Amino acid sequence: MAGCVGQWDVDQLLEGGTGPPSERELRLRLGRTLVLRAILGSVSCRPTAPFWESWWKQAIPPLVCTAPLLLQWWHYSQSEPHRQQCYLFMAWTVVDPADLVSGEPMTSPASDIVTLDVTPLTNLLTRSDMVYLLGDPDRVATWCSQQLRRPLEQRPAGLTAELNTPRGRAELLLRPELLLQALRVNVPSKMDLWRNVDRTVKNMWMSNYRPMDTYQETREELERFFNYNLHKQIQHRLPKMDAASVDATAGLWRRRLQQLLSGDRLRTAYDAVTGWWPDRWEMMPYYLAVDETDSEGRGSDTGKAI
Known part of the structure; x- marks a missing residue:
């Protein structure tokens, strides 16, 4: 109930x-x-x-x-x-x-x-x-x-x-x-x-509805999160966690974020999520069609299901 x-x-x-x-x-x-x-x-x-x-x-x-x-x-x-x-x-x-x-x-x-x-x-x-x-x-x-x-x-x-x-x-x-x-x-x-x-x-x-974030938007959001006070966030969400666990968790998050933001790792991960898989059966035309109404006003094509 x-x-x-x-x-x-x-x-x-x-x-x-x-x-x-x-x-x-x-x-x-x-x-x-x-x-x-x-x-x-x-x-x-x-x-x-x-x-x-x-x-x-x-x-x-x-x-x-x-x-x-x-x-x-x-x-x-x-x-x-x-x-x-x-x-x-x-x-x-x-x-x-x-x-x-x-x-x-x-x-x-x-x-x-x-x-x-x-x-x-x-x-x-x-x-x-x-x-x-x-x-x-x-x-x-x-x-x-x-x-x-x-x-x-x-x-x-x-x-x-x-x-x-x-x-x-x-x-x-x-x-x-x-x-x-x-x-x-x-x-x-x-x-x-x-x-x-x-x-x-x-x-x-x-x-x-919001379109998927671009690579740059994704990077900027992660950089902002990296600069957050992770200790305070964890204590707020998990008030029963002891101080040592808070320190360990915040440290782990920060190290993982730093690794993701270094070199091309984020770009590789982003491309893996947003990249196009091979269309082995050529089904894309049956999933998506050009939305002519939307594209007239914006000058670009938008995928629309048919």
């Missing part, structure tokens, strides 16, 4: 009477909170979210050749499926299976993979949660029923069950594009809130 306070809306954890909740009740509330985070997080990080354009410009050019596996990991860790799966798995681990109807864990024939059905987790959501997520759940439920009466090829992709069923809730709430389609048609005011979230997250990424 303490780990949630700094990052999440914990109203669901704190609601109820003034007395302390039982362990079972607290587990149910935490599971409910995690399911809500899975839904909200998957919408804010969906593939079509506008912040990804800034992410592409920040992450792809410096990493696509120097550290492609790191780029792949970073992208996946920021993506909607990863966040959604993590929250739902945590919800499964905190809630007693006896409190979830149906949906037993299924094990593959090789017994090395366990597949958990997320459908029972939607039973944790209350009426107030549905209002919070959908604005007007009755109107959205009516829209879902209307769509299900249409021919299969005319239905929204992924919609197969009524919203008042666990399967229908899972289909709508855990598919970001389907959820936004339902809001766009039925609850425009709720869709406006998501557009505002998109703008806020995009602006945050744009304001925080």
Whole structure:
């Protein structure tokens, strides 16, 4: 519970009477909170979210050749499926299976993979949660029923069950594009809130994005750090460290920095990080394209993912 306070809306954890909740009740509330985070997080990080354009410009050019596996990991860790799966798995681990109807864990024939059905987790959501997520759940439920009466090829992709069923809730709430389609048609005011979230997250990424430091900027920053009072910094960050350890640590840092700043060592290390690896499969044209809009104003080309 303490780990949630700094990052999440914990109203669901704190609601109820003034007395302390039982362990079972607290587990149910935490599971409910995690399911809500899975839904909200998957919408804010969906593939079509506008912040990804800034992410592409920040992450792809410096990493696509120097550290492609790191780029792949970073992208996946920021993506909607990863966040959604993590929250739902945590919800499964905190809630007693006896409190979830149906949906037993299924094990593959090789017994090395366990597949958990997320459908029972939607039973944790209350009426107030549905209002919070959908604005007007009755109107959205009516829209879902209307769509299900249409021919299969005319239905929204992924919609197969009524919203008042666990399967229908899972289909709508855990598919970001389907959820936004339902809001766009039925609850425009709720869709406006998501557009505002998109703008806020995009602006945050744009304001925080900085191009990679040049070699000279990197050197100047290390030289400034070399001149810091390392003893004071270490004592501030590690107040329990004894004086002898502080002296030894500060001395080691200073010697390592001095070695890095001497001769061509920093240049070699910088080139190793920023240099281009051989493009053996000639994939660069498929990773990056010239951003004509940006280049017109600055007179230079900027890498942009396609």
